[in-house]
Amino acid sequence: MNYLRVEFELSPDLHEFFIAELMDLDFYGFEQFDDKLVAYIDKQRFNDSNREYLEQLISAYSGDSFLEFEEIPDQNWNEAWEQTIQPQRIGALLVKPTWSTEAPSDGEILLEIDPKMSFGTGYHATTRLMLRQIQEINLKGKRVLDAGTGTGILAIAAVKLGAKKTVGFDNDPWSRDNARENTLLNQVDESVEIRFGGIETVDELEIFDVTLANINRNVLLEILPTLVNHTREGGIICLSGLLDKDEDVMRDKVQTLSVQITAIEQEDEWILMQILKNEVKE
Template identity: 35%
Template sequence: MDFVEVRVVAPRELADILVAELAEVGYNTFEDNDEGFCAYIDEDQFAADAVAEIMSRYEGLGEVGYEHRVITRQNWNAEWEKNFEPLVIADKVSVRAPFHAARPDLEYEIVIMPRMSFGTGHHDTTALMITNQLDIDHQNKRVLDMGCGTGILAIMAVHLGASYVLAVDVEPWTAENAADNAQENNVQDKVEARLGDISALEGEEPFDIILANINRNVLLEDMAAYGQYLKPNSPILFSGFYEEDLPLIREAAEQHGLRYESHRVQNHWVSAICRK
């Protein structure tokens, strides 16, 4: 399967809104750049009219332009190698590709080869989730990483002491990528990558921690299941939505026994912590 890259030129404040809009219609990988961002989707799911309709809503709010091209799957790693820069999160966590130099001066290191999976730490939601993870006791915990992408949050959970992480994603290449990245970080014995949606949890015992960095609509749709699969007095970390959506997420969480505790904001994106 090949992919379509939509390259968007837009001011930062508008680019964040457009990312959220494109995520709603199926784009699941985003890459920031100096001019705006790139969004990626399976070629068979690409609809030029849908992109044009989204862009038309924001005419007059700033200089916006876009173009698209097809990227063959075998060229995906080359695209990331050209653009993936090493990253430091919260002055403690190094996120890098295998071809970057190590950072032994930092407390934690995560090595990621993203392929076509979302989650390199460069997007605000991933960085926010990792920052919130640093405040959560993972020692000997059983963790669920729902919508795992590259597996970056699952790997972070093991670095923080988790004994087992179930990493779930709906895309086959993403589940494969999460498994590969777990092996790259020598945590393959504690991370299980599983293909599926929330129904893939059937028969599972409740978890000590849930990590759910997806998008607003999926979070709302699956909120009842999150309440079901989380142990009492245990935390769930949400992200993938904007600050203005926090009241909606909070209301839905509290309807299913998940009490709001705190949240962080970065460039209008949010990561919230709730507890059952």
């Protein structure tokens, strides 16, 4: 599988905005430098329409420009990203790549994540928001669904925080393989099931206590009703991959469903929305 590497000359204050736009176009690998943003996408998922949209987007910001498009073969992404993915402490979790020698302190829970091309290393604000939030939820003995699992980091964290079983799905081949490798790396492969595909991989009768979805606004708007259907009454749904400007449209969507918003957390321009599925009164 070949990828496109797209390099932007871009001021740091625009990085998060551009990452959100690029995620909507199926970009799922990012490197951030002082005045440069590098993004990766499966070549087959990129077309002339995507290119035209990006050119229009970048032209709206005076002084910012593309640097280059580069086609690159599949490679060892750990080596490519070793300088940018660093250990992070997120609540009681220590998230680190395998090449780091950082060790957890007493009481810390270790998550070792090799990123490859999958999104979800703890490096992005949306992942941090989700990891903080699930530490506030009682996961002991629960069944958890992780929609758009990426590296599998949320599914793995849920099990390490007490979940009995986690099902994660993703429609990107590198995510399928990477997530499965990370479950083995963290010795939770017997409790985490990774499925290749979209929401259709979840059986009609499968019900979960907690549902996690760190994707993007457009996908969340589309699949939220289905996620609600697969969450038990009184269950919790956590949504991220959202910018603060997305809050109103998400609220409008939530009002059409038998759920209620119980919390909104924010880091920089990104938000997490926690939703409770209403219990039906007899």
